[in-house]
Amino acid sequence: MVILPTSRPYLQSDGAIHVQLPEPDRNGQVAVPKGDGNVQTLNFYLLRLHEIFIFVCQCFKKKQIDRTQRHFHVLFLFFCETRNGLKPRMMTSDSSQHLGAPAGTNYHSHFESRPNVPRFPGGSSNSNRDIDRLKNQHHEELRRRASYQKIYKEVKDSNDGIQTDTDGFKEPHPRTPHNYQLEKIKKEPRPPKHPTDSDSSDTEDVMTDIVPIPTAPEAPPLGLPVVSQPILAVPVHQLQSQMTPYQTTNPMVPLSDYNNFTKLEPHPAVADASINFDPNDNGLSSTVLPGNGPEGMVIEATKRREIRLQKNREAARECRRKKKEYIKCLENRVQVLEAQNKGLIDELKNLKEMYCHKPAGSQQQ
DNA sequence: TAGGAGATCCGTCAACACGA
DNA sequence: TCGTGTTGACGGATCTCCTA
Numbered sequence: 001m002v003i004l005p006t007s008r009p010y011l012q013s014d015g016a017i018h019v020q021l022p023e024p025d026r027n028g029q030v031a032v033p034k035g036d037g038n039v040q041t042l043n044f045y046l047l048r049l050h051e052i053f054i055f056v057c058q059c060f061k062k063k064q065i066d067r068t069q070r071h072f073h074v075l076f077l078f079f080c081e082t083r084n085g086l087k088p089r090m091m092t093s094d095s096s097q098h099l100g101a102p103a104g105t106n107y108h109s110h111f112e113s114r115p116n117v118p119r120f121p122g123g124s125s126n127s128n129r130d131i132d133r134l135k136n137q138h139h140e141e142l143r144r145r146a147s148y149q150k151i152y153k154e155v156k157d158s159n160d161g162i163q164t165d166t167d168g169f170k171e172p173h174p175r176t177p178h179n180y181q182l183e184k185i186k187k188e189p190r191p192p193k194h195p196t197d198s199d200s201s202d203t204e205d206v207m208t209d210i211v212p213i214p215t216a217p218e219a220p221p222l223g224l225p226v227v228s229q230p231i232l233a234v235p236v237h238q239l240q241s242q243m244t245p246y247q248t249t250n251p252m253v254p255l256s257d258y259n260n261f262t263k264l265e266p267h268p269a270v271a272d273a274s275i276n277f278d279p280n281d282n283g284l285s286s287t288v289l290p291g292n293g294p295e296g297m298v299i300e301a302t303k304r305r306e307i308r309l310q311k312n313r314e315a316a317r318e319c320r321r322k323k324k325e326y327i328k329c330l331e332n333r334v335q336v337l338e339a340q341n342k343g344l345i346d347e348l349k350n351l352k353e354m355y356c357h358k359p360a361g362s363q364q365q
Numbered sequence: 366t367a368g369g370a371g372a373t374c375c376g377t378c379a380a381c382a383c384g385a
Numbered sequence: 386t387c388g389t390g391t392t393g394a395c396g397g398a399t400c401t402c403c404t405a
Contacts, residue, residue, distance in 0.1 A: 311389085313376060319392055320374080366405100373400075381391085
């Protein structure tokens with residue numbers, strides 16, 4: 001892993017700790033020489049945090065600072081945000097920041113003014129704030145989707161022993177899919193279904209943009225095994241390009257057009273009705289039978305069946321899309337947690353070294 | 366280049382939950 | 386009880402990759 005060289009933190013005359021941070025780009029991301037930027041950025045912050053933390057510890061040991069508690073408070077908040085995968089608030093256009101300000105400086109306001117909403121790194125500029133909010137809201141809803149508890153449990157079981165209380169990924173509530181859907185509807189009423197904006201534009205954006213965390217299409221970061229199938233990273237429009245013609249052109253094509261592609265089987269209700277029903281009939285002919293009475297019933301039943309099949313077809317498509325998206329979120333999360341875990345292990349290791357190999361002279365203090 | 370194996374996608378059915 | 390939405394399971398179609 002390539003780490004940008006930065007100046008180490010140092011203590012200023014007023015007691016503030018000066019930290020030199022790299023210049024973030026327009027989206028608040030720190031440029032990393034190569035590789036996957038997001039994970040490396042996260043690791044970068046973790047390592048910088050580790051440096052700062054050790055520096056503060058050393059200052060404390062040497063009694064060089066008198067506002068240690070404040071420093072640690074800021075560091076703690078920094079740490080929490082970093083663990084949450086957030087861009088720490090102290091990153092501004094000015095790369096020289098202070099982790100401890102002279103008395104009276106309201107350096108806490110950076111953190112306290114923020115809503116406690118889990119967010120992903122990057123994209124936190126003012127212009128993208130609303131987009132971020134929508135993305136994260138959608139992401140959170142997906143995370144809580146109870147129907148995927150099974151998948152979540154598998155992932156969780158594989159991570160037994162890892163504390164993940166601060167990363168914003170809570171175990172889903174014991175809700176049924178229907179409950180979840182109802183809650184969602186109560187919160188934000190669904191717009192009327194439209195063939196062009198319901199499944200295409202909205203969901204495509206989600207599939208391609210919602211997770212700025214690395215998807216590792218080329219090489220796994222930090223030597224992690226690639227857990228995602230390549231198809232999971234394919235945008236929806238590419239998937240749709242592989243669909244059959246009636247799926248790509250217009251999802252609300254007339255039923256007569258569907259008849260050209262779907263092979264219909266006799267509906268049980270129709271077969272049980274003891275009406276003029278040919279078991280060898282595929283249902284297409286019945287739709288064109290004229291008149292009413294038994295034949296009209298056949299037409300009615302066939303049309304109902306066609307409508308139901310069409311709805312279920314679309315529902316299945318949407319269900320699969322959500323499932324893939326959810327799995328993609330989980331995979332991204334695994335990578336983030338792996339990165340966090342590595343950073344914390346390194347931090348623990350360094351702290352152990354620092355406190356287990358104390359110089360003999362420092363014991364007297 | 367043909368074809369076999371595996372992966373992926375899609376439509377359908379069935380089961381379930383829930384509201385009307 | 387009925388209608389509807391959701392999702393697991395199943396089978397067929399298609400695609401991709403590898404090998405002879």
